Amino acid sequence: MDKRTGTIAPLAPSARSAVEPFIVMDVMTAAADLEAAGRDIVHMEVGQPGASAPRPVLDAASARLETGRIGYTEALGVRALRERIARHYGEAYDLDVPASRIMVTTGSSAGFILTFLGAFDPGARIALASPGYPAYRNIIAALGLEAVEIQVGPDTRWALTPDHVAKAHGEKPVAGILVASPANPTGTMTDAAVLAAFGEYCAHTGTRFISDEIYHHLVYDDRAETMLRFTNEAIIVNSFSKYYCMTGWRVGWLVLPDNLVRPFERLSQSLYISVPELSQHAALSAFDSIDELEAIKAGYARNRALLLERLPAIGFDQLLPVDGAFYVYASVARFSNDSTQFCRRMLNEAGVAATPGADFDPVRGHLYLRFSFSGTNEAIAEGVRRMENWLAK
Numbered sequence: 001m002d003k004r005t006g007t008i009a010p011l012a013p014s015a016r017s018a019v020e021p022f023i024v025m026d027v028m029t030a031a032a033d034l035e036a037a038g039r040d041i042v043h044m045e046v047g048q049p050g051a052s053a054p055r056p057v058l059d060a061a062s063a064r065l066e067t068g069r070i071g072y073t074e075a076l077g078v079r080a081l082r083e084r085i086a087r088h089y090g091e092a093y094d095l096d097v098p099a100s101r102i103m104v105t106t107g108s109s110a111g112f113i114l115t116f117l118g119a120f121d122p123g124a125r126i127a128l129a130s131p132g133y134p135a136y137r138n139i140i141a142a143l144g145l146e147a148v149e150i151q152v153g154p155d156t157r158w159a160l161t162p163d164h165v166a167k168a169h170g171e172k173p174v175a176g177i178l179v180a181s182p183a184n185p186t187g188t189m190t191d192a193a194v195l196a197a198f199g200e201y202c203a204h205t206g207t208r209f210i211s212d213e214i215y216h217h218l219v220y221d222d223r224a225e226t227m228l229r230f231t232n233e234a235i236i237v238n239s240f241s242k243y244y245c246m247t248g249w250r251v252g253w254l255v256l257p258d259n260l261v262r263p264f265e266r267l268s269q270s271l272y273i274s275v276p277e278l279s280q281h282a283a284l285s286a287f288d289s290i291d292e293l294e295a296i297k298a299g300y301a302r303n304r305a306l307l308l309e310r311l312p313a314i315g316f317d318q319l320l321p322v323d324g325a326f327y328v329y330a331s332v333a334r335f336s337n338d339s340t341q342f343c344r345r346m347l348n349e350a351g352v353a354a355t356p357g358a359d360f361d362p363v364r365g366h367l368y369l370r371f372s373f374s375g376t377n378e379a380i381a382e383g384v385r386r387m388e389n390w391l392a393k
């Protein structure tokens, strides 16, 4: 207390809360402010499907609501959903995965929190690619672990490799490796051969592999391979958010090695008790909505083709290979060496929201932008038109 004025100084937040802002969320807020003031904004910033959840999902949720009973569930998730997810591994990858290894989570985001808490001790170093999804390093930092961000580039087709990790490990031990394939913000995939090599590297060195497979069914000319093909020791992270168009329902899942199931269950019992029951019952129907989801994916493919053609023509060049997901990561160097300021101007002047690369790569991100093409064909075409006119001025 200040004795002279009698006022009480506010208590400080914790040091671990001092993580970087998730810039795309800040861009969304700035766009929402403009919309509240009457402006029309094209959203190419956020990685969120423009489509709503498929009809069978909505019907399942309505039917469940009619029962009137939405309660806690088992911490590992509703049994029927765990069994359905296990069956999905047979259908999609021809792999036999028992339901006992599946854990339902509150989006993949909670899956990451559980993974870093349940598989690593404080101070553990986790290797990941930069550019990469910013929440990884923020969750890692908040939980008292250390993110070892490794700059990847065209020499490895923007993928992290066992050689990268071996080098970092030589400097100071690395306990875990996190790979997203296809990745955010680049959309690039890691070759199955590289995943297999990671499997061997991890077995030899006792390193834990975390495979973010959230964009697996959003691959355009190929198919993604699950890390489960190469090892049962990896932690597989997945979600209903992206391909299944269920971001706001907050349902994801983990495939765990047998000996991690009970520790993760104990953590989730106390951290959040259970995943919302309504969302779990709705998610059960997501796997029966493939025709609808493939039609939505075909829309992304049209957006992707448009951006791959038009972005270089209007000056956003050096596009990274867009194997999957719904992002194009492009150079803005022709116009600016400060992508954050460029995004702000583009939002205000052209009415197009995109995400500055600084969100994904603190070192080189000032020269890049990420465009999300998860919106409708009309919206993305309008965004391209606006950028074209604005840059031509």
Ligand SMILES: Cc1ncc(COP(=O)(O)O)c(C=O)c1O
Pocket: 047, 106, 107, 108, 109, 110, 133, 180, 183, 184, 212, 214, 238, 239, 240, 241, 247, 251, 252
């Ligand atoms: C690579 C990646 N992983 C995980 C997530 C988190 O998704 P959710 O918590 O909705 O499952 C995202 C969201 O953008 C992402 O891009």
